[in-house]
Amino acid sequence: MATNQGRKQDYIGRVRYSNALPPPPNPPKLLDIPGTGLSGGQYTSAGYASRLAREQPLNIEADQELGMPIDLIGVPGIFDGDERAIMARPAPQTLHPADKALLRPLASLGKPNAASGTVSFLRRTEYTASQNTQHFSSSTSKDLLRLRNDAKRRKPSLNKEDPINIMRNIVKGFDIAYPRDAYRGEDSTTNLRGAQVTDAELKAWSNPKHPTKPELKLLDSYPVLPDLDAIPTTGFYMIMKFSGNPVDKTGTYDQRLDLAVLKPVGDEQADHQFNDKKAAWDESDKSKPEPIREYDYDYFLLNEQSAVPNLKRKLNVNDPENEDPELYTDDVGDGQRAFKYKRKRTYETFTQTGDSKDYYNDSVALALHDPEADVASVPGGKQRLQKGAYFYPIVQRTGIRPKRNVGKMLYQMEEAKIDELNVTIADMNEDSRAEQVEKRAQLDPAVRTSEVAG
DSSP, rough: OOOOOOOOOOOOOOOOOOOOOOOOOOOOOOOOOOOGGGGGOOTTSSTTTHHHHSSSSSSSSOOOTTSSSSOOOOSSSGGOOOEEEETTTOOOOOOGGGGGGSOOGGGGEEEEEEEESOOOOOOOOHHHHHHHHOOOOOOOOHHHHHHTTTTTTTTOOTTTTOHHHHHHHHHHHHHHHHHHHHHOSOOSSSSSOOOOOOOHHHHHHHOOOSSOOOTOOOOOOOOOOOOOOGOOTTTTTEEEEEESSSSSSOOOGGGGGGGOOOEEOOOOHHHHHHHHHHHHHHHHHOOOOOOOOOOOEEEEEOOOHHHHHHHHHHHHHTTTTTGGGOOOOOOETTTEEEEEEEEEEEEEEEEEOOOOOTSSSEEEEEEEOOOHTTTSSSOOOOSSSOOOEEEEEEEEEEEEEEOOOOHHHHHHHHHHHHOOEEEOOOOOHHHHHHHHHHHHHHHHHHHHHHHHOO
16 A cells, blocks of 8 residues: 655765866976887887987987986075076077078088998998098087087096095085095095095185075084084983873973983893893894884983972083082081982883994984083083084984783882982992093094003
């Protein structure tokens, strides 16, 4: 039985949008290669590539650098917005047929039959090639010939991937920066002389310009130098990234975070696991990165905010009064004073990357130091470093998060944990100093030589 109940049905309409885009302003950079496909056999013939090179003219300067120099410092006007030096030369003008006679060589004037190359009927054929009129014709453009004859561009063809060539160009950069220290002796594989310095490179070093904002003027510069005295006994620095805020959120920054202490927690089971991984890596083909020991860390903070300025003065090597014992804020008994740290929590490593044997493969920390601004602001301040931008190697990045304490692990940690630290600042002992010198010598062999001489 049919029902009169109404039914609702949605109407689906197709909406069409036009995408009438104009053609691109420049033609595609494709080669117009007429062909009949693989059936004709022309693509597999030996002379196809040579014929294609003759038919397709180059629109770049086919010099030793394949068109545009990789080092743009010596290109005139490149940083001033003038790109004519790296743009393709305009096509030569079409010569009118009436002017072709003006291009005849001087030797052919008045000798209309000089270039005919006719020989007598009875002349022996082996002399024909030597007695024909010799002439030179080249399809090379005049602009390219002019560039090849340019003294600045007429350089020996060197392999840019050659390690010796790379080292010569590196030495050239130091020769430009420090011309008095440039090596002028005999060139050899052990004592390399820097590559030849051009006038444009000297001018670019004397008057540096911003690559994208040429209107800017250089106000000051800093030489990039290593700070070997600050190298720790490990030889490098690490970046520790917390998964969350290690302190409670407040309206101001907690200055104690700048002086926090991360103390590795000993774990025999983790040591055995790492030794097994290290032994397996030593026996492998070493295609994978060397394993890195992952630690748990106890995180300590100063008890009081008021101790922060005193501890920073104690650590400041430029402060003339950093040896004052009154800078310590807490009494620890027996007439001794120190800075008290309280344990906040224990963290575990959840991600870690790096290579402790490669100091400069990842990143470096850079610190600008100006003695006039940093030392002169403190009356009687000591000057340790000259003006410069000092870099410090960072070889490891570690992500840590709060560790969950469950079951037996909680009991063992509660039994062995340290709740408080009494921190004093002192010079390194002889063993630590020797270890530091050894790490510094890996960065600068002259350090070991000076220590032995001393």
